[in-house]
Amino acid sequence: MTIQEPKPPRANFVSQDTILDLKGLKCPLPVLKTRKALSRVESGTRMIVQTTDPMAFLDIPHFCNEDGHTLESSEKDGDNGRFTIIKA
Template sequence: MSGEALSDDYDLRGLNCPLPVLKTQKRMRAMAAGERLWVRTSDPLAVIDIPNFCRERGHGLIETESVDDGHRFLIERG
């Protein structure tokens, strides 16, 4: 399966901790294992919170990218 082709984009810019992680968690519950999700956030704590969330929940953090208005994370559902 090509995860990149199936990646969805979830824009959480403007939300602060803990909302980006909580909303990402809720969105990923509805996804099948192996599906990927791009998460965009302007929350500066997301660079700590999103990797911890992935590690604790068994999801793969495929890519982390710093962008002008925050960060993007590519997460694969575990």
């Protein structure tokens, strides 16, 4: 296995959001996996969490509030939820 060092950003570099697809998982897994994923990224990183768990609309905002992250947006489209979180 080879590990590649990250390349330095160029002047026209556009950062990409981290997308976490948690569709099909039930409470409490979306919050637990979101917490774990956020622990692996730098402060200020924007993460998009996709879920189908209806409890996520209560759990993820509560989690962000408790851990100091910013819930930038939450959207619901049928059974699908999409949360944009900025890590504290």
